[in-house]
Amino acid sequence: MGATHIERPSLQTLHSWLLPMSDRPNPPTDHRPPELAVIVPTYKEVDSVAEVARRVAAVLDGIDWELIFVDDDSPDGTAERARELARHDPRIRVIQRIGRRGLSSACIEGMLSTTAPYLAVMDGDLQHDETLLPRMLRAIRDEDLDIVVGSRYVEGGDVGDWSARRQGMSRLATRLGQILIRAELSDPMSGFFMVRERVVHGCVRRLTGVGFKILLDIFSAAETPLRFRELPFSFRQRQAGHSKLDNAVLWEYLLMLTQKLIGPLIPLRFIAFSLIGAFGVLVHMSVLWPILHVFGERAFLAGQATATLVAMTSNFFLNNVLTYRDMRLRGRQLLWGWFSFVLACGLGALANVGIADYLFQTGHSGWVLSALAGILVGAVWNYAVTAVYTWKRPANPI
Numbered sequence: 001m002g003a004t005h006i007e008r009p010s011l012q013t014l015h016s017w018l019l020p021m022s023d024r025p026n027p028p029t030d031h032r033p034p035e036l037a038v039i040v041p042t043y044k045e046v047d048s049v050a051e052v053a054r055r056v057a058a059v060l061d062g063i064d065w066e067l068i069f070v071d072d073d074s075p076d077g078t079a080e081r082a083r084e085l086a087r088h089d090p091r092i093r094v095i096q097r098i099g100r101r102g103l104s105s106a107c108i109e110g111m112l113s114t115t116a117p118y119l120a121v122m123d124g125d126l127q128h129d130e131t132l133l134p135r136m137l138r139a140i141r142d143e144d145l146d147i148v149v150g151s152r153y154v155e156g157g158d159v160g161d162w163s164a165r166r167q168g169m170s171r172l173a174t175r176l177g178q179i180l181i182r183a184e185l186s187d188p189m190s191g192f193f194m195v196r197e198r199v200v201h202g203c204v205r206r207l208t209g210v211g212f213k214i215l216l217d218i219f220s221a222a223e224t225p226l227r228f229r230e231l232p233f234s235f236r237q238r239q240a241g242h243s244k245l246d247n248a249v250l251w252e253y254l255l256m257l258t259q260k261l262i263g264p265l266i267p268l269r270f271i272a273f274s275l276i277g278a279f280g281v282l283v284h285m286s287v288l289w290p291i292l293h294v295f296g297e298r299a300f301l302a303g304q305a306t307a308t309l310v311a312m313t314s315n316f317f318l319n320n321v322l323t324y325r326d327m328r329l330r331g332r333q334l335l336w337g338w339f340s341f342v343l344a345c346g347l348g349a350l351a352n353v354g355i356a357d358y359l360f361q362t363g364h365s366g367w368v369l370s371a372l373a374g375i376l377v378g379a380v381w382n383y384a385v386t387a388v389y390t391w392k393r394p395a396n397p398i
Helices: 011-018 049-059 078-088 103-112 130-142 165-181 197-206 214-221 247-262 267-294 297-323 330-343 344-362 369-390
Strands: 003-005 036-044 066-069 092-098 118-121 147-151 193-196 227-232
Touching: 003 197, 036 078, 036 103, 036 130, 049 078, 049 130, 066 078, 066 103, 078 092, 078 267, 092 103, 092 330, 103 118, 103 197, 103 214, 118 130, 118 197, 130 147, 130 193, 130 227, 147 214, 165 247, 193 197, 197 214, 247 267, 267 297, 267 369, 297 330, 297 369, 330 344, 330 369
Parallel strands: 036 066, 036 118, 066 092, 147 227
Antiparallel strands: 003 092, 118 193, 147 193
């Protein structure tokens, strides 16, 4: 588990914490706690954070606010740039996460770090319309709502210059999300919303913290239906940096939906590993079948060994990209990771081949069931070693 980069309190501060309430120094008379905290998760947004801060300050004039950048240890110096802003404006704070990555988990940490009763979440790439924040605050406060969502799909909103592929992925994800939540929400995939802090604190232990869609996570984790309103906004074009959206985002979204349906008792990595393992079965069979078709059943042992190695390699690379995305191995680490994976799974592979060959030779089952039995034994071993051997410590975030 990674560590959050924070400054150590001074001895004077520690001493003040130990004092009775009546003996503690009074804060400055002009210092008021924030009514609204704007949480901005960042990764490689060094060219955008200053403009985000300027725009937020401009639209929230007259409101007690704070801006919290939660940075996943960006290699481009995003956290340091945000700290420079904070040195000149005490309303800006920075949380730098070391060894962890993920938009949803970053949002959760930011929301839990503030005393503000209202919490807004928006992206750090300037694609969300910050001018909507005051209207969101008025709506959630005056209409006694739990959450206000910036929506691209209600009248007046739009997705901007999205490609047809991205629009298609969004529509699919939206339909899947609407099945899961208990609300007529037109844009459950929105990353731009404002929520009461009591709602977050009430469901935080049921949140998965997975992937990019924290709004859907909150709606599905709430014990009672949330009172909400959607306000339209137009999704703007990115001004700097590069989009982090790729096929892995959809994969993480599907994993979150799967865990919501199954429950929290099964670890998310195990779900991902199992799904990839199921694909590995197809790889295994697609290699074994043509070998048997060409060389006959006498080649079953050699075919099973070959298919095992191919499926193992396939599973390693897919798990490296998807299951252990936050610990992804690269360069020499990738080669060594594959080698260590194969080496550590050697006993599992031997059990796989040995059990499958025994069942096949003794006639207890046909080649399909024999192969599946071997695969099951190897899969259990493979999952165990990945957690403690191959991906044993976080790598640099992608």
